[in-house]
Amino acid sequence: GDSVTQMEGPVTLSEEAFLTINCTYTATGYPSLFWYVQYPGEGLQLLLKATKADDKGSNKGFEATYRKETTSFHLEKGSVQVSDSAVYFCALTVNEKLTFGTGTRLTIIP
Amino acid sequence: NAGVTQTPKFRVLKTGQSMTLLCAQDMNHEYMYWYRQDPGMGLRLIHYSVGEGTTAKGEVPDGYNVSRLKKQNFLLGLESAAPSQTSVYFCASSYWQGATYGYTFGSGTRLTVV
Numbered sequence: 770g771d772s773v774t775q776m777e778g779p780v781t782l783s784e785e786a787f788l789t790i791n792c793t794y795t796a797t798g799y800p801s802l803f804w805y806v807q808y809p810g811e812g813l814q815l816l817l818k819a820t821k822a823d824d825k826g827s828n829k830g831f832e833a834t835y836r837k838e839t840t841s842f843h844l845e846k847g848s849v850q851v852s853d854s855a856v857y858f859c860a861l862t863v864n865e866k867l868t869f870g871t872g873t874r875l876t877i878i879p
Numbered sequence: 880n881a882g883v884t885q886t887p888k889f890r891v892l893k894t895g896q897s898m899t900l901l902c903a904q905d906m907n908h909e910y911m912y913w914y915r916q917d918p919g920m921g922l923r924l925i926h927y928s929v930g931e932g933t934t935a936k937g938e939v940p941d942g943y944n945v946s947r948l949k950k951q952n953f954l955l956g957l958e959s960a961a962p963s964q965t966s967v968y969f970c971a972s973s974y975w976q977g978a979t980y981g982y983t984f985g986s987g988t989r990l991t992v993v
Contacts, residue, residue, distance in 0.1 A: 775921075801979035812969060813922075813984040820978040858921060862980055865910045865929060865973060866937070871921040 771796045775859050775870030782849055783878050790844040790873050792833075792859035800861040802826075802835055802842040807856045807872075816844075816857070851877045881905050885970050885985035892960045892992045900955040900988050902970030910973040910980070911953035912937075913945065915966040916987075922969060928953055960992045 776791040794800065804816040804826070817826030822837035831846045842859060854877045859870040886901045902911065909930050914922040924937030926945040934945045942964060944956045953972075957964060970985040 812986040813971075815982070818979065865980055866924060866927060867912070867971070867973075867980070867982055868924075869914075869921040871919060 771800070771861060771863055771868045773859050773861055773868055773870035776873055777871070779874040779876060781876045781878060784851055785848045786877075788844070788846040788849045788853075788875070790857055790859075790875070792842045792844065792870060794840050794842065794859075794861050796840075796861055796863050798863040800863045802833070803860040803862070803867070804831070804833055804842070804844050805858040805860060805869075807858065809855070813858065849875075849877050851879055853877050883970055883972055883983050883985040885968075885988050887988060888986070889989050890991070892957075892990065894960060894962060894992060896960050897956070897958050898960065898990075899957075900968055900970075900990075902953045902955070902972075902985060904951055904953075904972040904983070906972060906974070906983065907950070908972035908974045908983070909950075911947065912971045912973070913943070913953065913955045914969045914971065915939065916969060917966050925955065925968075960990075962992045964990065965992045966990060 772795045774793050801820045803818045805813040806816045817828040819826040819835035825834045833844045856872045858872045883904045912927040913925040916922045923939045928947040931950040946954045968988045973980045973982045
């Protein structure tokens with residue numbers, strides 16, 4: 770079946786550091802790929818998405834490129850801020866069901 | 880727009896008790912979902928619905944039942960709660976956007992079974 774493998778956390782970085790959170794997937798069809806963010810005590814918010822190979826999703830300084838050849842969708846940000854501290858989920862959908870990775874907790878230290 | 884509203888936000892149950900979680904959406908979305916979130920396991924799909932009057936099993940359906948009598952509501956029932964059902968439950972709805980599905984999540988229900 771469809772699955773998502775995410776970089777295990779927690780990840781702790783200093784403010785202004787470069788961020789990469791790895792995500793790879795297995796899917797039977799042609800998935801759409803997503804990154805969701807969950808701030809403490811809140812629900813999930815869509816951060817960015819890509820619907821086909823070589824698409825780049827971007828939002829709030831975060832980027833991820835849909836790499837079909839490596840089945841990956843790694844999340845990157847050039848300079849993180851304290852306000853980026855949250856749990857990040859990689860996810861995919863082939864049909865109407867959304868399948869999630871296990872999540873990566875990110876903490877940014879001032 | 881309220882989006883997706885979950886009721887209640889918190890609940891403590893004793894083992895063996897029953898309860899129903901309510902999810903309501905006001906966006907006329909066809910698809911609705913119930914997920915549970917546990918530490919280190921991400922979100923796992925319990926049940927979902929592709930339209931009014933339909934339901935289907937997800938990844939972890941045992942111990943739960945659902946109903947979708949009205950398009951805007953999706954109910955999750957626990958007939959005999961167990962400590963293993965202690966979790967945070969999220970409801971979501973979605974629609975086809977033309978290239979993929981667009982999902983909206985509720986704010987969650989924290990359930991503790993003692």
